[in-house]
Amino acid sequence: MSATEASARSASGAAATGAATGAAATARGAEAPHGAPQLLLDDVRKRFGGVHALRGARLALTRPGVVHGLIGANGSGKSTLLGVLSGQQRPDAGRIVLDGAEIALTSPLAALRHGIAMVSQETALAPDLSIAENVFLGGRLVRRRVRGIDWRASNARAAELLASLGLDEDPATPVGRLRPDRQQMVEIARALSQEARILILDEPTSSLGDDEVQALFAAVRRLRARGVSTIFVSHRLPELLALADELTVLRDGETVAAGPIADFDADRIVEAMVGPAVAERARARSGAATRPAAATAGSTTTTTASVPALRLRGVGAPGLLREVDLDVAAGEVVGLAGVVGAGRSELLEAIFGALPASGTVELHGSALRARDPRAAIAAGVGYLPPDRKHQGLVLQRSVADNLAMVATRDAGRLRAPGGAAERALVGEAIATLRIVAASPAAPVSTLSGGNQQKVALGRWIAARSRVLLLDEPTRGVDVAAKAEIHRLLRAAAADGAALLVSSSETEELLALCDRIVVLARGEVVASLTAEEASEEAVARFAGGHA
Numbered sequence: 001m002s003a004t005e006a007s008a009r010s011a012s013g014a015a016a017t018g019a020a021t022g023a024a025a026t027a028r029g030a031e032a033p034h035g036a037p038q039l040l041l042d043d044v045r046k047r048f049g050g051v052h053a054l055r056g057a058r059l060a061l062t063r064p065g066v067v068h069g070l071i072g073a074n075g076s077g078k079s080t081l082l083g084v085l086s087g088q089q090r091p092d093a094g095r096i097v098l099d100g101a102e103i104a105l106t107s108p109l110a111a112l113r114h115g116i117a118m119v120s121q122e123t124a125l126a127p128d129l130s131i132a133e134n135v136f137l138g139g140r141l142v143r144r145r146v147r148g149i150d151w152r153a154s155n156a157r158a159a160e161l162l163a164s165l166g167l168d169e170d171p172a173t174p175v176g177r178l179r180p181d182r183q184q185m186v187e188i189a190r191a192l193s194q195e196a197r198i199l200i201l202d203e204p205t206s207s208l209g210d211d212e213v214q215a216l217f218a219a220v221r222r223l224r225a226r227g228v229s230t231i232f233v234s235h236r237l238p239e240l241l242a243l244a245d246e247l248t249v250l251r252d253g254e255t256v257a258a259g260p261i262a263d264f265d266a267d268r269i270v271e272a273m274v275g276p277a278v279a280e281r282a283r284a285r286s287g288a289a290t291r292p293a294a295a296t297a298g299s300t301t302t303t304t305a306s307v308p309a310l311r312l313r314g315v316g317a318p319g320l321l322r323e324v325d326l327d328v329a330a331g332e333v334v335g336l337a338g339v340v341g342a343g344r345s346e347l348l349e350a351i352f353g354a355l356p357a358s359g360t361v362e363l364h365g366s367a368l369r370a371r372d373p374r375a376a377i378a379a380g381v382g383y384l385p386p387d388r389k390h391q392g393l394v395l396q397r398s399v400a401d402n403l404a405m406v407a408t409r410d411a412g413r414l415r416a417p418g419g420a421a422e423r424a425l426v427g428e429a430i431a432t433l434r435i436v437a438a439s440p441a442a443p444v445s446t447l448s449g450g451n452q453q454k455v456a457l458g459r460w461i462a463a464r465s466r467v468l469l470l471d472e473p474t475r476g477v478d479v480a481a482k483a484e485i486h487r488l489l490r491a492a493a494a495d496g497a498a499l500l501v502s503s504s505e506t507e508e509l510l511a512l513c514d515r516i517v518v519l520a521r522g523e524v525v526a527s528l529t530a531e532e533a534s535e536e537a538v539a540r541f542a543g544g545h546a
C-alpha cells in the first residue's frame, strides 16, 4: 500500500474510529481544525441487493460557502451518496450532520427544507414555460392574494436571482430557447428561490462547451461569495483543480482520500480513484493511449485515398446543416469541433439517417440509398448518440444482451446467440471497458450512468462497425476509463474502421484525432491536421473569428 493509499484509506478509518493521528489527520483535512463542518455525511452505507454501492462513505463540507469536488471511477458510489444527501435514497446506515445537529433526510422535500438541493443532470425544466415560471415552478410564485399570482413581482424576483448568477436574460423568455448552460442557471436560480444553502451539481459541465463552463464557474464562485456551498461532481480533473476548494475521492463505495484541493494534483487523484497498482499500469501504457503520429492515418489515407470509407457531399438540412463535404479514410479518426449548436450532432444524425438530409453519403464508394438507421446499421455504420436516455439501451435487458445486440442481430458476426462466441465477446467488452456490473446478467438499468455509457459504446465496438459515428463518446466516463476508451477507439481505427467523433472537449479531440473538422452554424469552416490543431486554433474557427 502506498503512502497516498495509506493516508487515503485511513480517511474513512479515522472517520469511523474518531482517531486523528499522523496520516489520518492529513487526510481528514476536509474538516476545519476548529469548529464543526457545515455538513458531514459519515459512514454512509447502502446496498442494492448484492451490490455494496456505499460501504462507509464520508464527505465533509468544512464551512458555508465552500466548493467541494467529488470524484470517483464510474460505479464508485457518487450518485448514490448524493441521492442520500438529496433525500432520494434512504441509506442502510450512517449519519448526516448539518450545522452540528443530526438530521434525517426522508425525501427530496425534507432535504430542501434543510436547504439542500440537487440540480439534476438531465434538466428538469419545462421548455415552453418562461424563466420566471420555471424558477418558481411548484414553489413560490409570488402571490399577491390567495389566488392571484403577482407576475410582475415574480418576474422581478427571477431577474434578481439570475442577475445574482451573472445572467442577463428576460424572465419572460421561454426556457427552451436558452443555451444549455443558461438552462442550468435557471435550475440553480430555482434552488436558490427555495433558499438552498447547499447545492449539488452532478456533472454539470458534461453537456457544456468551454465558454459555457466558464460562465457556470463564475456563477458557482458568486454563490461561494454569498455563503452558498456547492458539491460539484466532475470527471474532468482540470475543472476540479480549478474550481474546488476541497475534494473527496470515492473508490468502491468508500472515501479513500479527502482534503483541501492544495493537497492534490492530477496524479494523486487518479491514484486514489483507481488504486496504486492500476495507476502504475496506466502510466506504463500511457504512450499507447495517446494519438500515434499522423503517419498511421497518413499511410492509410494514401492507400485508400481514392475511396474513403465515408464520403459526404453536399449534406444539408434546413436551418441546421449547409452543404457539408467531408471524407474519412479507413483507419482515420476525424474529430468534429464547434460550439453547442454548431451542427455537430445534427451532422452525425444526418449520416446515420436519423435526421432527414439532402446530399449524398457514400460508404466505401457506394451511396447509402435508404437513408434510415436500419439501412445504415446494415451497411456497417455504428452511431452513439450524445444523450444517455436515447442511446437505445434496452434497460431491463442484461448487460450481456445489450453488448451483444448489434453483433448478433445486425452485423451477423455471431451466428449462435448465447453461445461461447457471444460470451467471449461480452467478457472481452466488460474487461476492456472496465464495466462495473454485478454480473453480465445484471439489467443495464442497475448500472451507474458512466457504466451505461460504456455499454452503449461497447456494443458498436464489439460489432466491429466499419464506420463509427460517436457523439460525446466519453461523456460521464471517468478519467481512467476515458484513456482506455481512447485506446480502444485508436485500436478500432488501426483495425481499419473510420471514426467520426464529436466532442465539446477540444482536449479530447486533440488527444484522439488525426484531423479536426470545425463546424460553425452548420457549415465546415476549417479542417485542421493534427499538427495545425490546437485549443486556440479550434476556438478561433469555432467562434468565427478566423
Ligand SMILES: Nc1ncnc2c1ncn2[C@@H]1O[C@H](COP(=O)(O)OP(=O)(O)OP(=O)(O)O)[C@@H](O)[C@H]1O
Residues within 6 Å of the ligand: 048, 049, 051, 052, 053, 072, 073, 074, 075, 076, 077, 078, 079, 080, 081, 436, 437, 438, 445, 446, 447, 448, 449, 450, 451, 476, 478
Ligand atoms: N438501483 C440500483 N440497483 C442496483 N444497483 C445499483 C442501483 N443504483 C446503483 N447501483 C450500483 O451501485 C454502484 C454505485 O453506483 P453509482 O450510480 O452511485 O455510481 P457513480 O459513482 O455515480 O457512477 P458514474 O460515475 O458512472 O455516474 C454501481 O455498482 C451501480 O451499479
